Amino acid sequence: MRPPIPVSAPAERLAASSVASSVTTMPLVLDAPLRRARITSALWWSLALIALLCLVALLAPVLAPYSPNEQLDIVALKNQAPSVAHPLGTDQYSRDLLSRMLFGARISLSVAMLAVLLAATVGTAYGLVAGYLGGRADAIMMRLLDACLAIPRVLLLVAVLALWSPVPLISLILVIGLTGWFEVSRLVRAEVLSVMKREYVVAARALGTPGPRIIWRHILPNVLTPVLVAATLGVGNVIILEAGLSYLGIGARAPTASWGSIFFDGSDAFQATWWIALFPGLAIIVTVVAFNTFGAALRDALDPHQLAGGNAR
Amino acid sequence: MRRYLVTRLAQSVIVVLLVTTISFFLIRLAPGDPFSFVGDINMSATARDQLRAQYGYNKPVLEQFALFVANVARGRLGYSQSMHRNVGEVIADVLPRTLLLMSVALLLSFTIGIVVGAVQAVRRGSWFDRSLSGVLLLFYSIPDFWLALMALLALGYWLPIFPAGGMIDQVVHDYMSLGGRIRDIAAHLVLPSLTLALLSAAGIARYQRDTLLEILPQDFVRTARAKGLGERAVILKHALRNALLPVITLLGLSLPTLVGGAFFIEKVFAWPGMGYVAANAIASRDYDLVTGSVIVGGIMVTLGSLLADLLYAAADPRLRTR
């Protein structure tokens, strides 16, 4: 069989590498136990942080001092700077910013996680099929994937969401998810190709085991690790993306609080109300750092090929 | 090599055609059209229908597509309703502005990325390496529009060192001397390009560091070390030179991120490039211009990955023979 045409070889290298892993990946000079300890610690603190964020989101109704959309006093409590009564201040509609941030975590996190889940599922399925079929089908599927990858995603998302606006949250998740699976399927396909060459797969095929069964039993378990890593890293990206779309006014619909929409609500008066700009931004950064660190640490911990300091390849 | 080049080029053309088709339908199938509301609420329904007919929006979508393809084949990208010019002319006007912003940002981000990556590789494992990694991770995790807004707030408004948006001083620019004009553009370029550069420098630094660490254990580096060269000299003279090429292939791959990032940066800083024009076009349902911008974006991304592959092929002899 002719080897498939390499598709943007550097892209595969890049997908395997990630900025985030620089926090955990330790160079050659370190001995293995020390390195392992560092990975483990990064894994745990980032996981703890993510768990904490999820817990906060789940417990928002208990933790929040006010209802997120309650306008406390639109004349007297408009745009109050942080104080004891309102630790993060209030917005222009006199809503408590802390309460909105807590409820906003629910929207931001769930949109990101659901969109990534969708992207990972679609991407894995597509990659599995392409990689398993191989040959011409694979070539065609990969060309199509190239086309999708070449679409400027942000531009297209903005165009589609703005032209169809206002869209319900579920559509937002669908649109983000369905434009985010391309990288995953490329990754999966590469992994499938390498698994297919392994002896037990070759043997299974020779014995006439049905295709779906081979995919399910032998291939899928092997590709899950890279998918899991990519998905974790993807959550961070989607949180940023959703915030950007909401900032443009085409994400979550008012009065729903998401970290991006809180930002949008305050965007005409940032010079005067710095707290509305600052806190959602910090929340996003902390969350994204947590997911990126976790994703990288996860990969380092799970990947047996990972040599100290090098790239997974 | 030639055969590889031809195949790769043909692929790129197909990819661009597919992008064009996909974006055309996604945009045309949205509710409304450029004339459903040309801003003028008082315009009569007949006047609207007249305009629709004049620009072919009254036809079925498939027929519109055929018309569109025929026009594009003749080099016509359509007519921009909001700019009152041909889409081709608009793009010819604004694309160079985006390219200017992106190339300055690329230059900056590669300089920052390569230097930081090399420094990290030299001092690998130290607290310095790790804290730099932390800083890079932080920048990698900042929302692009947020960093841009903060930069604008801090250095455009509170400490007004740089102009608060735009590409030129719209009033006096044309009356300046050449030197004055260049300084004017440069002053407007600082904040957007630096923001864009910081966002993508993280990836480059990481890649540079990894590549260097991979090369260091190789024979020629060992030889150099054995010759008694200092660690710094080894890295600068031998390892870095060999590590640069793979990093440069990153250039092409940075384009998709840059095209997306540039959208928000241009929006925040009112930089009148492709992203800014596209945002305005979307707001006024200027379909031809939106489609045109998406296509140009697609071409840039495709060219980027083509460039990356070619550079990679040039660097990797195994690929060349195929």
Next chain:
Amino acid sequence: MRTRFLTLVVCGTLVGCGGREGPASGALTGGTMVISVPADAATIFPPHVFEQVGIAVRDQLYDRLADISDSLNTIGDKGFTPRLADRWEWAHDSLSVAFHINPRARWHDGQPVRASDVRFSYRLFTDPKVGSSVSPEISTIDSVSVRDSLTAVVWFKPKRPEAFYDFVYQVYILPEHVLKEIPSDQLRTSDVTRKGIGSGRFRLARWDAGRRLELVADTGNYRGRAKLDRVVWSVVPDAGAALAQLLGGQGDFLEFVPPDQVKLVDSSKADRSVPYPNLQYAWLGFNLVDNKNAARPHPIFGDVRVRRAISMALDRRAMLQNVFGSVGRISYGPFPRSISFADTTLRLLPYDVNAAKALLDSAGWREPSPGAVRERNRLPLRFTLSAPTSSRPRVAYAVLIQEQLRRVGIQVDLDQLQMNAFGERMNKRTFDAMLIGESTDPSPSGYKQQWGSAGIPPAGQNWTGYTNATYDALVDSAVATSDKSQQRALMRRAFQLQIDDAPAVWLYDVPTIAGIQRRIHPMSLRPDGWSFTLADWTIPPNERIDRDRIGVAGATP
């Protein structure tokens, strides 16, 4: 810091640096004024102009035959002053007026202005293929004829006391020789209409669509050259950036300073805020017909009790205070207070939450459980409220209204729409409720278009579909009378009827506060358009900065 840097650059590099003015120009002429606007003019062709920037530019480039007085009288020709026509004579039966064109008047291309241009312009404005939105407003005109090359006669239909105003106010005189070759249905897209060849005291120097539009003084103008050399409309989409430019000195004039930033402008040494009157008022409009079938009443808003209850559930003063602070002005009814027949003593529905709840109960909309959304026959009391994203005050009002109505058991879904989608919903009447800000005509005839049954879309702009035969009759009588006090009395009765029928909740008069650099010395800012006097604004020589010294000649490179 940055301003100083740029100043140095400019001074060192400007061509001419002010030495180019002709000897004829007086000491007061000269200077460049920069107007920061959020969006570019959509069109500057008078029959099609509709938004603020286009209006301001149109009024510099084109002339009317005569101009209305500052008091905006619309009956007869009282107070009107000569523009393109240097004098006019009424026929004995008052059914026609002969306008004498100023013999010195020239188009910007040097051709003389002729009476035939008046006839041509009237035809363009009434041609359905041109599609001008003012054509219904000049239906009081019978015809226009040409007596000699400088005398045009305008014939009115009988018993139309406002016909003079209708013609001179709505019809801008356009150059026949420039436009006659273009088929009238192609004027909307023709390049010629973007060249701005008129007879005004400014001429169009350049227009980079989406970025800036530049006018220069027409030095040979029959009414004297404009005092300023140049006026530049600079597109700055971000409101914060536009304000920063004003404060930083890169901008000279900002048409709308956001209400909470007025203090900031006044505290700056170089700037001041100037409130000016306008004819805009904003309201929450209910769609009175079913948005799927215009023949049926709206399932919720078809009932006047619900509309009145909503009106009473809204704390208009608190919302005004929240959005506009001290610069807000509450609505006294369905009109802006600057209109000549405004009446501030009308009886509005009070803010009374308990009465609102009781009224909803009596209309059959009851809470299934305390605090839940009200229902009637299992139908929830729930509707969509649309606001345009481009209007920050209306977006804010939408959020405030949503919360206040939640407290009386009404669920409101918000649709923040881009302006084009917003307008489409208005036109097709596919909305439930909308926050609308509208400019009225100085004359009661505008009310026929906006609230009369004759104005139901697509014929006019009666978006809510309000129909009341008594109301129509009252407005008709007000339009037909030539007695000002009788007109006021008739309109007062019409307004009270409209308030009681509650097709809308009258929210606020749109406050317009401009930010101006102190070195600019403006003339009066008129309610129907701040820019009418622009050609007489000045920048005294001792206050000029570098960009003021570019000169007229330097402006057309």
